[in-house]
Structures are given as C-alpha cells and as structure tokens.
Amino acid sequence: MITTNPFSVLSETVPAIAMQTFVIVMALLVVAGTLIDIIHKKNVKYFFENAKKAKKSAKKILTTGEKTAVVIKTIAYDVATTSELGAGKRRVAHLLGMYGTILFWVGSVIMIFCYASVSSDTPSLWPIIWHVGAIMTVLGGFWFWFFLRVDVYSEAHPWYRIIKADLFVLALLASSTFGLTWSFLQSLNLGNRWDDKLFFFLFVLSNVVLFGGVYWSKFAHMFYKPGAAIQKNLAEADGSRDNLPPPANAPEKFGLGIKREAPKHY
Numbered sequence: 001m002i003t004t005n006p007f008s009v010l011s012e013t014v015p016a017i018a019m020q021t022f023v024i025v026m027a028l029l030v031v032a033g034t035l036i037d038i039i040h041k042k043n044v045k046y047f048f049e050n051a052k053k054a055k056k057s058a059k060k061i062l063t064t065g066e067k068t069a070v071v072i073k074t075i076a077y078d079v080a081t082t083s084e085l086g087a088g089k090r091r092v093a094h095l096l097g098m099y100g101t102i103l104f105w106v107g108s109v110i111m112i113f114c115y116a117s118v119s120s121d122t123p124s125l126w127p128i129i130w131h132v133g134a135i136m137t138v139l140g141g142f143w144f145w146f147f148l149r150v151d152v153y154s155e156a157h158p159w160y161r162i163i164k165a166d167l168f169v170l171a172l173l174a175s176s177t178f179g180l181t182w183s184f185l186q187s188l189n190l191g192n193r194w195d196d197k198l199f200f201f202l203f204v205l206s207n208v209v210l211f212g213g214v215y216w217s218k219f220a221h222m223f224y225k226p227g228a229a230i231q232k233n234l235a236e237a238d239g240s241r242d243n244l245p246p247p248a249n250a251p252e253k254f255g256l257g258i259k260r261e262a263p264k265h266y
C-alpha cells in the first residue's frame, strides 16, 4: 500500500484530467476564500496600517540586507519550527500536522499531475511521502483534537464538543484519514465492491469542505501567521516594537501563587 500510487489505480475509472481539474479548483477555492476573508475582516488593511504607524516610531532605518536577514531568520526559525507555540507537546503536535500536511499535499500534486495514468511507473518515493504525510497529520491532528485543544485542555469541555472554529482541524483530519483508508481498501483488491468507493467519496468530500471552507475556518492562518511573525521581528529590529513598551528592566515578581499550577488558562 505505502509504495502504491492510489491515483494511478484510480485512473482506471477516473480520467487524470478530472483529478487535475479538481486540484486546480481546490487551489482556486483557497485563493478566493482567503481574499474574501481579507476583504471582509479587513485584517490585512489593519495589519498594514498598524505597521505604517509603528514605522514612525522606528529608532533605526533598516537596510535591504538587514530586512532580508530578518525575513530569512523568521522563515527558518519562527515559521519553520512554529516557535510561537513554545517548547512542548503543542508544538510537536503542530509540527507533525504541519509537515505531514505539506508532504501529503506535495505528494498528491506530484502523483496527480505526473503519474496519474494506468501505464505510469510512479517512483516509490512519492506514494511513501503521501502516506507518511497522511499518517503524520493523523497523529498530530488527533493528538491535538483529543488532548491539546484549549476547550478540552484548559476549559474542561468534552473532546466531542464541536464548534465552528473546529472546521479546519476536523476537515484536515477527515481528508488524511479518509485518504489513508481509501488507499488501504484499494490495496486489498476487493474488486468492484463498495468499500474503497465510499472512502474515496468521503476523501473528495472532506477536501471540498477543507478547501471550500477557507472563509469560515482557520485555514488562512498558515498565510497570516508567517506575515505577522515577519512584521513582529522587523518591528523588533527597527526598535519600533509595534508601539509596545520595552520589556521592564526589573526582576520578574509574580508572587508564590504562580508556582501553584502551570499556566494553562487562556
């Protein structure tokens, strides 16, 4: 299973062009959903106005070289390692999900655009990347869903309580779980039975919800977060600090109470 390209097997019944069109439509849905989100929430407008305002209190003008260095450092550290999540399980779970999803998507695009025909000989690397990516997403995502979600971890809500904000993580989990199950059932060679067809349908449906739901879900955080991290580090480097006060030059005194319980209430 892990070395078989499921899209090549699928091409016996679904033409490659249909799969490729589906991927393009999904990408367009992400662009449209993000743009509508930006227009509706005005978050990017606010972001740039705020950055312009902060620039006025900059203590130093950064050269292009210095700005580039800040951007590269931010991408290599803050974004690539999601440093915002601090040390611990929350970050490990996110990294598993994030890199798993990237592998899963890259594997899907390569296999659908380069090897989606019955005659194509897919190098084993791509199905392995696809399956490993899906497994990593499932592990990181379910770990987050059952144990780390703020509602469950800090607010003592049961894991099965679902709210609109869960649309992204649930659609992401559904997509990788149904994708894996479909590939597994396909590898069993069940002939013309319904099983793999059902899971293929669920796989398609979960992708439509995931990519079509960008406007309503947290999907776009994967674009906003890197932008915000770059702005924060540029504001740090030019001394404007987004108009926030500098850290206090005094010992941290929070009293003994702070030691009673690790901070986990948001």
Ligand code: HEM
Pocket: 078, 079, 080, 082, 084, 085, 090, 094, 097, 098, 099, 101, 102, 141, 144, 148, 150, 165, 166, 168, 169, 172, 218, 221, 222, 225, 226, 229
């Ligand atoms: C392919 C890229 C990414 C994927 C698939 C992904 C996936 C996820 C998922 C599933 C969640 C949980 C959402 C929820 O609260 O229901 C999440 C939360 C989060 N993501 Fe991402 N993410 C990606 C990129 C990024 C990037 C680039 C950053 C930061 C630079 C980032 C920072 C965060 C933060 C801070 C949270 C909140 C985590 C928490 O509440 O524990 N993500 N992400």
